[in-house]
Amino acid sequence: MKKITQIFAIILLSSFNPLEAMNFQTGSDKTLDEAPFSQTDSLKTSEKPNALHSLDQKIKTIQFDPFGKNLKDTTTASFQFSFVPFVGTNGTNSGNVVNDYSFNWLGGYSAGTNKLEMAGLFNINRGDMRGVQMAGWFNQIGGKVEGVQLAGLFNSNLDSVKGVQLAGLANFTTGSVDGVQMAGVANFSPKKVEGVQLAGVMNFTAEDLKGSQIAGVLNFAGKTVKGSQSGLVNYARKVNGFQLGLINFSDSISGIPVGFLSFVKSGYHTAEISVNEIMPFNLAFRTGKREFYNIVFAGIRPEWDNQVTWSFGYGVGTSPRLGKKTFLNIEVSSEQLNRGRVEALNLVNRLYVGGEFQAAKGLAIFAGPTLNFRVYDTSYSFHPDLFTYTKTSVHSDRYHPEDLGSQFWLGFRAGFRFF
Structure with a gap:
């Protein structure tokens, strides 16, 4: 073990100062199995502490400064x-x-x-x-x-x-x-x-x-x-x-x-109150730019019933300018229609194309037709009635595999926007 320690010390010291390591190694040429104690052994013994002391002093001078930028002596x-x-x-x-x-x-x-x-x-x-x-x-x-x-x-x-x-x-x-x-x-x-x-x-x-x-x-x-x-x-x-x-x-x-x-922040933001053929009261919020905006909305149909008919949905749209105070609205949206809790698929997908007139600062009036396509779960028997306030006719009513049904009709949207 002592011999291994000596060898490691020589290697370590050589990385610090090769000349000093050579002297250290020269002073330790004799093995432990040689003749009894002599004057040469005495010199070897006296050199070891000096070399190790020098090694210790060099280790103490090492400066590790990974974030320092003082590179004058490179x-x-x-x-x-x-x-x-x-x-x-x-x-x-x-x-x-x-x-x-x-x-x-x-x-x-x-x-x-x-x-x-x-x-x-x-x-x-x-x-x-x-x-x-x-x-x-x-x-x-x-x-x-x-x-x-x-x-x-x-x-x-x-x-x-x-x-x-x-x-x-x-x-x-x-x-x-x-x-x-x-x-x-x-x-x-x-x-x-x-x-x-x-x-x-x-x-x-x-x-x-x-x-x-x-x-x-x-x-x-x-x-x-x-x-x-x-x-x-x-x-x-x-x-x-x-x-x-x-x-x-x-x-x-x-x-x-x-x-x-x-x-x-400097874009297009509106709050909206509207009516359509299904819901007499709808609230919507638009945000983005007139070139492309997002719509989140909800509607309600008050009824004398324990379970109120209501809806929520999302859409996207664009509104190019037609004149100084007029705009065209083209919007696509999807609306989940419920009675009470949300229990079954009942989506009304809607394409709206209408006109908007800015009647005053911060106030606009809009109206236009809609093309509606409903997809619903035919196995659920408690979907709300679609038309209770308007006389709207369904033009296509089909049944599909996996308990799906679809309907198609023409409707409308109209209301006020505030911005």
Whole structure:
């Protein structure tokens, strides 16, 4: 065991100072099985503590500062190899050397990389990284990145990125991004992004985006988007392009937000009271832009019955301008009609084409015909009657397999809009 300890100490010391390690090894040439104690043995015994003391002093002088940017005393090396930080060809000077090629068995620590760096677990550069950097766990850069970063978990940079970042979990930078960020979970930049952010959960930039954000859940751009956002939820202040998602938010947009619900602060918002051939009282809310908007609505038919007939639905529409105060409305919607609880399929699908006249500021009158197609569960016997206030005729009544029925008729819609 003592011999193994001596060998390890020689290797470790050689990474710090090869000359000193040679002296240490020369002082320990004799084996433990040689002659009894002699003057040479006495000298060997006296040299060991001095060498170990020197090793201890060198270890104490090691400075590990992965986030420090004071790179005044750096040197360059064409090649380096290390097992872990400070145990390698650059020794205790690792943090002050910029390497062209760097290979780290477990992890490496340097002042920067010019061409290629690879590690089994991690790479830590105090300064810039130019070229290609790969790590099983993470890459940490204190300066700029120009090239390609690949990490099993995350890439973290304290300056700008120009190139490509790929990570299993996240890419993080405190500077701007010019290129591509791809991550399994999230991409983050507090500065502008020019290029593409692609993430399984979230993309974030606090400033402008020129390009595209694609995420499984959330895309966030703090200022202007010149391009597109695609995700479940999209947010930007100003959009010169389009948003595609379940929910879209923006202050203004030059293109079209496409989603289940889009809210544009300077866009199209109306509240509506209307009547149709089935329901005498309906409330609806429109949001988006006149070029494309979403509609959520509900209706009720008061009756002297314990179970009130009511409905709820969703639709989309467009409203091009015809004149100074007139607009055309083209809308498609689907409405579930119920008596009491929702217990069976009873959908009224409706195409509406009508006219809108802006009678006063914030007030419009609209009316038009509808084409209605009902799909319902024929095995359920308690559907509400369709027409109790109007005399509307069903033109087609058919039965289909799987207990489905369909009906077709012409109807109308009319009412007031407030905005």
